[in-house]
Amino acid sequence: MADIELHHVTKDFPVRNWRSLLSGRVRRVRALDGVSFSVEKGEIMGLLGPNGAGKTTLLKILATLIVPDDGTVSVLGLDGAEDGKRIRERVGFVNTNARSFYWRLSGRDNLAFFGKLHNLSGRKLARRLDYLFDLVGMSGKGGARFGTCSSGERQRLAIARALLGDPQVLLMDEATSNLDPIGSRDLLEFIKTELSRRQKKTILWCTHNLAEAEQLCDRVTILHHGQVIGCREPGKLKEAVAGRQCYCFSVDRVDDILAGLDGFVQEGEDDGRVVCRCYVEDEDVPELIGRLVDNRVLIYECRKLERPLEESFAELVNSQDHTGGLDGTAA
CATH class of the missing domain: 3.40.50.300 (P-loop containing nucleotide triphosphate hydrolases)
Known part of the structure; x- marks a missing residue:
């Protein structure tokens, strides 16, 4: 048994103001809505x-x-x-x-x-x-x-x-x-x-x-x-939020293929090498590299950048109203 267990915990709080005093009706705000998880x-x-x-x-x-x-709470089996x-x-x-x-x-x-x-x-x-x-x-x-x-x-x-x-x-x-x-x-x-x-x-x-x-x-x-x-887990949360990942490329020149990618940013040049970053799905990277090679772009480096947890957190919260949680389902 887990040390902490919550099952469908719900909590409302009354909101009292001058309107509720005049009308006699108290509005309630839901602070927790069916929360379930364990530690x-x-x-x-x-x-x-x-x-x-x-x-x-x-x-x-x-x-x-x-x-x-509503719901049940258990702490250390109590x-x-x-x-x-x-x-x-x-x-x-x-x-x-x-x-x-x-x-x-x-x-x-x-x-x-x-x-x-x-x-x-x-x-x-x-x-x-x-x-x-x-x-x-x-x-x-x-x-x-x-x-x-x-x-x-x-x-x-x-x-x-x-x-x-x-x-x-x-x-x-x-x-x-x-x-x-x-x-x-x-x-x-x-x-x-x-x-x-x-x-x-x-x-x-x-x-x-x-x-x-x-x-x-x-x-x-x-x-x-x-x-x-x-x-x-923090790392798996970042992986689950979105398929697109941030990649850094070091190339001899920027062509239309790179410049047309989502989130493309050219960060600068270093000894004839152009450093840029963009968003691309992991499974599309080999095809992208192949297209760049066919277009005679010399690739010095291609590496995946670690997504900060802040970015994953913001994306998850912003998408909540559309999907309802990770993978489009309530967690």
């Missing part, structure tokens, strides 16, 4: 999607902070509708809301308070705090008041708080949003090496940074208008 033990699943796609709502449902209107307390004891939730900390207390006092909510006390709590401050790179900084900490330090404290109960499942909402590039790199390495590979924790990683998801995640799930429109 295996020790897997890092990326959760991607544009603003308003339903990502944060989904994380809060998994953390049992809100209840779905039913989200019946075992909320037991799930919260086994799940760590990281978000960017610093207001959930006590600003006048030190970072260590904050974590000590939350640690007692996990039934930690005395030497066991002290050892756990020492371990976590060292783990997130804040050894010797626990005495500073939370209000004086930098945004990056606050984010590290949020991660340490989520790990207090040694949870098997981590829900991480924009965990690198307040970190500098070096801090982000160190955190990603820590998540992948320590928490995922060594401690075998299951992680749902919600992010807007697609390069980050490509580097970190075993699979990515894309939400759009509250629906899952793709769930693949």
Whole structure:
């Protein structure tokens, strides 16, 4: 059994404004619409999607902070509708809301308070705090008041708080949003090496940074208008979005064959060689090369360029209204 399982999860929220007050009718907005997917033990699943796609709502449902209107949720084999307390004891939730900390207390006092909510006390709590401050790179900084900490330090404290109960499942909402590039790199390495590979924790990683998801995640799930429109490994997601791939050619001259290809761009010349790129389907490349040779075009190089995940993500989201998901079917 997977550590996280969702089956046809749906959630609506009421929209109250002056019109609803006057008419007495409350309009409802659907945040999640029949979401189904699973996350295996020790897997890092990326959760991607544009603003308003339903990502944060989904994380809060998994953390049992809100209840779905329909569908079933299972975390570590526990039913989200019946075992909320037991799930919260086994799940760590990281978000960017610093207001959930006590600003006048030190970072260590904050974590000590939350640690007692996990039934930690005395030497066991002290050892756990020492371990976590060292783990997130804040050894010797626990005495500073939370209000004086930098945004990056606050984010590290949020991660340490989520790990207090040694949870098997981590829900991480924009965990690198307040970190500098070096801090982000160190955190990603820590998540992948320590928490995922060594401690075998299951992680749902919600992010807007697609390069980050490509580097970190075993699979990515894309939400759009509250629906899952793709769930693949990052590399396979790029392959599935479209047959056309970007190729770079180095030739002695540009003829009408190259110039007529989709997305043709001439990037420059280097020692008599013209460098250009265009979009072409993989299976059409041999025929294209043959046509260029027949037209007496000298080819120095032909190589396939890696498509960025951002490009695949944008193409998938933009095509959703026309196809309904990968391969023209709902995912």
